[in-house]
Amino acid sequence: MTWGIIGYGEIATSFIDGLIFVEEQRLCAIASISKYQYLISENKHTNAKIYSNYTDLLNDSNIDIVYICTTNNLHKENVIAALRAGKNVLCEKPLAVCKSDVEEMVLEAQKQNKFLMEGMWTRFLPAYQHFKTLLKSNTLGKVNFVRVDFGFYSNWGKERRLKNKDLYGGTLLDNADYNIFLCQDVFIDKPSKLSAFARKSETNVEDMCGVMLQYPTGAIAQLFSSFQQKTRQEALIYGEKGYIHLTEYWHGTLVELVIDENHKKWEFPFKRNGFEFEIMEVVNCIKNGRIESNIIPHKTSIDVAEIMDEIIKKTNS
Secondary structure: OEEEEEOOOOOHHHHHHHHOOOOOOEEEEEEOOOOHHHHHHHOOOOOOEEEOOHHHHHOOOOOOEEEEOOOHHHHHHHHHHHHHOOOEEEEEOOOOOOHHHHHHHHHHHHHHOOOEEEEOHHHHOHHHHHHHHHHHOOOOOOEEEEEEEEEOEOOOOOOOOOOOHHHOOOHHHHHHHHHHHHHHHHHOOOOOEEEEEEEEOOOOOEEEEEEEEEOOOOOEEEEEEEOEOOOOOOEEEEEOOEEEEEOOHHHOOEEEEEEOOEEEEEEOOOOOOOHHHHHHHHHHHHHOOOOOOOOOOHHHHHHHHHHHHHHHHHHHO
8 A cells, every 4th residue: 555644743753764665555645835945955765755835635545544743733634634535544643633523533533434443552562452351351450549650851942842832742642641541441431520630831732641541330541741851651450350551651562460479570672763664554454344343443542632621631730
């Protein structure tokens, strides 16, 4: 299948590296407004057309799938335009900045009968998939407590996407959603209670956020995210029988299971850089005529967006 990429942000080069590893996949074109001259002068992608605008890429009949990695504020506009152009779409997370936008995008995918998926690549990693298998096998018994942190330190200026309010920057839409996706894998149901606290940067976006969730079973999740405080970036899932530890869970290769005094560890190395697993799922779904993935179905993206809406509301109150 042939791919086009809209936007050329920090993640684009890693995605391309994963894409060229997957059999029978070809990068056909890249469209970037801000990086057009750079892409032309560097000539890194010699077999891909370089477009200075998104419309020309969407009009390219040779493209089967569009990967969208523009800034958060453009996702809805770019996704809907791609779907209406008859393209299948993989959109970098977050799919949109609010639940209503996600719902609109999903309706458009259904109307056009085209594939649409949010690119939460963590869910496709082999280590993460093994973690989910352990959960489903009831290895831990009832899960009562989850603790997840994803903090890093960035010295980017206020014009860059993390601190830029106009681009919907902030830790909530940048890395807190990884924590929410994991909780939804553990508990399935949406939380029944939610509290959230955030520290705002000089540009009035959240640079640090703590979230407490309680689920209908009574279980509690404690979440932390930041781009101004480095943390261990780990997930701990505690059940009646023991716990699971995921090291650097959002891009991890290790799973540890502790039941009483018994410790088991598994390692699942990437074939390339981790993006290949997400890409293989997209290709498989499209080949089988599906418009959504079972791993990240549309409903999950809607549910996560709804939870994020509530967190954003709480931190702004």
